[in-house]
Amino acid sequence: MTSADQTKRNYERRPYPNTDPKKIVSGGGTLPPLGWMQAIGRPGRPAPQRVLVAGCGTGTEAFAVRREWPDAEIVAVDFSPRTIAVARRVQRAERLVRPITFLTADLTDPGLARLTGGDFDLITCHGVLSYLPQPGRVLRHLAACLRPDGALYLGVNGEAHPATRLRPWLASFGLAVDELKDERRLRTLLGLWDSLHDDDLGELSTMSASYLGGDICGPHFNNWPLAQWRAEANRCGWEIAGTAVHPMALRLTMERAHHRELFPASPADLAATFDQARPAGFHRILLRRAPAGGLDVLAPRPSAPALCWTGFFSVRFSTPKARRPVTATLRCPTFDLRVDLPLTIAQVDTLRALAQTKLAPATWKNTWMKNEASRRTLWLLSALGAVAVQAT
């Protein structure tokens, strides 16, 4: 039996995250805010019309997408027939006005775009690619399912995922970890592990059997640093538009002006640099198809790219006073972020226009690229996620 078959069998036995209709319909759990996916993944674009939930489990993620975008067409696929049967049963009981199309489909199938109808604005794939031997195959198939201005959200394991150390540790006690078999013994050992760990992951010994069967036990794990996920994605024609961690980390570096060392790193470089210093257990990554010239606002290119306001921050300006720079206060309630930036009057004008109309005039480069200080401010705005190169 291949490791993919074994993974499928595990999920057939224990559909993820559970089979309880109430929890499935109301849970959102570990998904990052969907508004963030839209703002950073599809900057300057209206709400998505078609969304694919790739590896949807029993439907929690798809129902969360339905709540966020009530008018979108949603297709949700999973390769476990039992899992899809649970999702359909829950949906029937819910009587949604706009039902979700739940399909049994394998993401490694080259015919995925045809099976799902393709043409998606947004794809979410949370907690799936870490357990596949060849995640690159799926990244290519998902690319074929996406519109050119679309985005892919990936939730994947990082180097610091507990399973990285836990699996060899459990094996040292003689436990077979490729499949969740001896659940009682596993829970006893996890209790021992929990007593030695006081982190914010919660008590592993109390997690559901579906979680333990998928996230701790299983035949295959890609617990990779961000740099490795990035390299794999780049190979398949994707570029990182943002991560859910790097804006907060960047903000921390700004407290004592250490961020200057990082200029002019792209959001993807920043994310990899931060992850190298402080490895994450789980990455929340937004990817776009790699356009010519990339997504970096500072990248040299023949014509000025359309710069747009992502809508992920609000901005307020201080009252102009003689010979004092104006301060722009950017706030992002979702990530509890506040940043103060000193601006020139010309910068205030374009930023105000940008925040109001969402799109900068084609001449924005004259204001923002003219000297090192302006470029650094533009870089900060882009690295935090307030402005972006519009998806083409």
Ligand SMILES: C[S@@+](CC[C@H](N)C(=O)[O-])C[C@H]1O[C@@H](n2cnc3c(N)ncnc32)[C@H](O)[C@@H]1O
């Ligand atoms: C950890 S669960 C995550 C479910 C859901 N995304 C969530 O966050 O609630 C992983 C899901 O991916 C599905 N899966 C794994 N490999 C797959 C593949 N090659 N094709 C389709 N689904 C797959 C599994 O059956 C399982 O339901």
